[in-house]
Amino acid sequence: MLTDHKSSTLTQAPQMYFDLSEDQKQFQELAHTFAENEIRPVAPKYDEAEEFPWDVIKKANELGLMTYAFPEEYGGAGATSAVTSCVVTEELAWGCAGVATAMGGTGLCATPILIAGNPAQKAKYLTRLAAAHKLALGAYAITEPNAGSDVASMKTTAKKVSGGYVLNGTKQxxxxGGLADIYVIFATLDPARRADGICAFIVEKDMGVKPGKKEKKMGIRASHTAQIHFEDVFVPEENRLGDEGDGFLVAMRTFEHTRPDVAAMAVGVARAAFEYAMDYSQQREQFGKPIARLQAIGFMLADMATDIDASRLLTWRAAWMLDQGLPVNKEASMAKRFAADTAMKVTTDAVQILGGVGYMRDYPVEKWMRDAKIMQIYEGTSQVQRVVISRMLTGW
Ligand SMILES: Cc1cc2nc3c(=O)[nH]c(=O)nc-3n(C[C@H](O)[C@H](O)[C@H](O)COP(=O)(O)OP(=O)(O)OC[C@H]3O[C@@H](n4cnc5c(N)ncnc54)[C@H](O)[C@@H]3O)c2cc1C
Structure with missing residues (x-):
């Protein structure tokens, strides 16, 4: 039976607004302009050379785009909203996901300090990371050669000594890695204790972090990915984040905050590829008409646009929940899983829409396809996101 809409309980539901605040629109504009003018023109060069984009990163740091999300007392712009961060990240990744990842490494280092740092740790290290006049990069190191998805199996040890800890091991x-000035490192007091034995430490480069092999990558080639080694590196007790054994929780809470950002990055890459494919399909003619008017291509574009919108909505929901202080484990994983898989599909379809030229390096879409793949891997693979979601659903 049809119900009178006015008396339906639906009218009791809270209103939903998707408008950004004036502040958020300004950050979006700033990030978009930066992506368009400073990132896009040099993205192919850094991809080809597989070089770290120091000049872009320095400019971004001067503009405050690396640390705008830090509280003002530590030198940031106080734009602490997770929604703002997702809006900015989408624009930067629209410019180039490699450059966005190079910038994001510092945010990934700062997040556990913001979550678990004491006032002295925040004042010392966030202030250093936020200094506009002197660029300091951050890094976050949990993965090891034999501990990827199963982070609790890590072997990097933290041995308690007088006044602190001695770290030994390799992060992969x-x-x-190797470029950063400040690291958040996860190490175990005893590998047999698995998650319970893990501690997080703030480690300065000069304490003895040894750079290792730089990786050669499929995509996001402007970002620098490397091993780092610890050989009897002394870290003072005051640099431990939280209590002994808190490290696993710190890592998981960090991912709740950063997975929506990775999802936003995936949306940015997908959007870049979609926009390019849209334009191309309206100009390229075959069989006497633009290929966009062939139903096969039009349906592909329709699915791309729908999945990008759905990804952004999941991403913003997770970020909004974070801003409300709500638990967001499941929703952050849903956003990251869906947006990452969407980025892979949309960029693959964009190559398809361009046909042969899509496969050529003279056109940007093959780079976006290579860049998209990492979204399904780092900060927890798409399979691991499904593990998180299914655990939250079923409670096992
Ligand atoms: C470019 C790049 C940058 C990175 N940056 C960082 C960084 O800054 N800091 C950091 O600490 N790490 C970083 N990583 C590491 C990244 O987070 C890991 O690669 C990722 O978590 C997967 O771990 P793994 O590579 O060891 O794969 P594995 O864990 O060995 O997984 C291999 C395969 O098995 C699947 N699998 C594993 N466990 C399960 C399960 N329980 N159920 C179903 N499937 C499963 C995976 O989904 C995957 O398909 C980076 C990686 C790359 C490639």
Whole structure:
């Protein structure tokens, strides 16, 4: 039976607004302009050379685009909203996901300090990371050669000694690894204790972080990914984040905050490819008409646009929930899983819409396809996101 719409309980539901605030629109504009003028023109060069984009990163730092999300007392712009961060990240990744990842490595280092740092740690290290006049990069290191998705199996040890800890081990695939000035490192008091034995430490480069092999990558080639080694590196007790054994929780809470950002990055890459494919399909003619008017291509464009919108909505929901202080484990994983898989599909379809030229390096879409793949891997693979979601749903 049809119900009177006015008396339906639906009218009791809270209103939903998707408008950004004036502040958020300004950050979006700033990030978009930066992506268009400073990132896009040099993105192919850094991709080809597989070089770290120091000049872009320095400019971004001067503009405050690296640390705008830090509280003002530590030198940031106080734009602490997760929604703002997602809006900015989407624009930067629209410019180039490699450059956005190079910038994001510092945010990934700052997040556990913001979550678990004491006032002295925040004042010392966030202020250093936020200094506009002197660029300091951050990095976050949890992955090891034999501990990827199963982070609790890590072997890097932290041995308690007088006044602190001595770290030994190797971290793998670390964004900004070897370039960073400040690291958040996860190490275990005893590998047999698995998650319970893990501690997080703030480690300065000069304490003895040894750069290792730089990786050669499929995509996001402007970002620097490398091993780092610890050989009897002394870290003072005051640099431990939280209590002994808190490290696993710190890592998981960090991912709740950063997975929506990775999802936003995936949306940015997908949007770049979609826009290019849209334009191309309206200009390229075959069989006497633009290929956009062939139903096969038009349906592909329709699915691309729909999945990008759905990805952004999931991303903004997760970010909004973070801003409300709500638990967001499931929703952050849903956003990252869906947006990452969407980026892979949309960029692959964009190559298809361009046909042969899509496969050529003279056109940007093959780069976006290579860049998109990482979204399904770092900060937890798409399979691991499904593990998180299914655990949250079923409670096992
Ligand atoms: C470019 C790049 C940058 C990175 N940056 C950082 C960084 O800054 N800091 C950092 O700490 N790490 C970083 N990583 C590491 C990244 O987070 C890991 O690669 C990722 O978590 C997967 O771990 P793994 O590579 O060891 O794969 P594995 O864990 O060995 O997984 C291999 C395969 O098995 C699947 N799998 C594993 N476990 C399960 C399960 N329980 N259920 C179903 N499937 C499963 C995976 O989905 C994957 O398909 C980076 C990686 C890359 C490639």
């Amino acid at each position: 695939f670390i964004t900004n």
